[in-house]
Amino acid sequence: MPLSPEQRRELRHWLGTIHDQELDCDQFSELLAEFVDGAIEDETVRKLMQIHADMCPECQEAHAILVKAIDS
Amino acid sequence: MAANDWEAALRGPDGPSRTASTVELAGFLRGTLARGFGNSLTESDLDDVVQETLLRIHNKLDSFSGRSRFTTWAASIAVNTALSELRRRQHEDTHLKDAIAAGEACLVAPEGPRAVARAQRERILSDAVDTQLTVLQRDAFAASLGGLPLPEIARRMGTSAGALYKLLHDARKRLRAHFDTLGLTMNDLLPAEED
Numbered sequence: 001m002p003l004s005p006e007q008r009r010e011l012r013h014w015l016g017t018i019h020d021q022e023l024d025c026d027q028f029s030e031l032l033a034e035f036v037d038g039a040i041e042d043e044t045v046r047k048l049m050q051i052h053a054d055m056c057p058e059c060q061e062a063h064a065i066l067v068k069a070i071d072s
Numbered sequence: 073m074a075a076n077d078w079e080a081a082l083r084g085p086d087g088p089s090r091t092a093s094t095v096e097l098a099g100f101l102r103g104t105l106a107r108g109f110g111n112s113l114t115e116s117d118l119d120d121v122v123q124e125t126l127l128r129i130h131n132k133l134d135s136f137s138g139r140s141r142f143t144t145w146a147a148s149i150a151v152n153t154a155l156s157e158l159r160r161r162q163h164e165d166t167h168l169k170d171a172i173a174a175g176e177a178c179l180v181a182p183e184g185p186r187a188v189a190r191a192q193r194e195r196i197l198s199d200a201v202d203t204q205l206t207v208l209q210r211d212a213f214a215a216s217l218g219g220l221p222l223p224e225i226a227r228r229m230g231t232s233a234g235a236l237y238k239l240l241h242d243a244r245k246r247l248r249a250h251f252d253t254l255g256l257t258m259n260d261l262l263p264a265e266e267d
Contacts, residue, residue: 003178003194005267007217011197015251016258018244025222026234033140033148040139056237058155058221066151069108070144 014055023052028059036066075100079142082133097129097146098122104147105154113154121157125150159224168215168228175214193261196254204250209243212236 003011023031028049034040035049053060073081073093081093101122105113113121128149136145179198201210208229215225226236251261 002180003217003262007178008262008267009264011217012258012262012264015244015247018241018248020245022237022241024234024237024241026232026237029148029152029233030135033145034137036148037140037144056222058159058223058233062148062151062155065108065155066144066148069104069151070147 017055019051021048022055023048025052025056025059028052028056029062032059032063032066036063036070075143078146079133079136082130094126098126100143101125101146101150105150108147108151109154109158112158117154117157121150121154124157125153128153156223159221160227163220163224166220166224168211168220168225171215171218171220171225172211173214174219175217178217179214190266196251196256197261200247200250204246205243209239209246212240213243216240 031040031045031049035046040046040049053063073089073096075096078093078097081089082097084090102118105118105121125146129146132149136142179194179201201213205213212225212229215228216222220228222236222240223233226233229236251257
């Protein structure tokens with residue numbers, strides 16, 4: 001069974017975009033509330049949060065649902 | 073009791089104030105989850121997730137930094153609790169070894185005369201996975217390709233999502249470094265026009 005188009009896109013993104021420093025999922029979860037509230041003052045950390053959300057579909061989903069849940 | 077007072081009440085001694093704030097917080101969490109997840113969570117799911125979330129909030133209260141709103145922090149725990157349960161349920165019939173096998177099967181190059189060039193490219197990818205990664209990295213990579221979300225892979229491997237992400241981050245760097253030495257970009261290996 002060959003790679004599906006979606007798998008190919010994910011692999012291109014996953015292997016084509018690599019940062020030396022990336023937050024892991026536990027770190028992202030710990031900072032998620034602050035990120036959503038705009039309370040992270042350190043621009044580097046904010047960028048790292050955005051990078052992780054970009055690279056990790058599961059954490060991106062958590063972020064999107066939290067924003068929807070508290071902003072509705 | 074205002075939402076701002078819930079944190080203080082929860083940190084306080086057992087009593088009417090703490091009980092009242094727990095009840096109010098439960099109501100807040102229920103509404104938050106309903107807004108965030110819509111029909112994905114049944115009434116019974118909401119009950120279970122709220123109870124589990126209250127327990128986690130109680131256990132993690134000392135880790136609340138105060139830099140975010142307490143309500144956002146509590147809601148983030150609820151969302152992650154709900155997602156864990158939904159993912160567990162969605163994939164409960166998928167064995168890790170089957171997901172790994174499905175992912176490995178995807179890396180087998182296609183056959184046929186028209187697919188020769190594509191087969192060669194995808195063989196480079198599969199060879200790199202075989203030679204550059206540790207056994208654990210190969211399994212995690214294949215399981216992810218096989219359709220299991222990272223938190224579910226982590227749970228089955230007996231590790232945390234964070235530790236697994238670090239493992240795969242290292243795997244990505246190894247693969248990327250290998251392709252760099254070959255002078256190949258990901259679009260060389262997996263051209264978008266072939267999707």
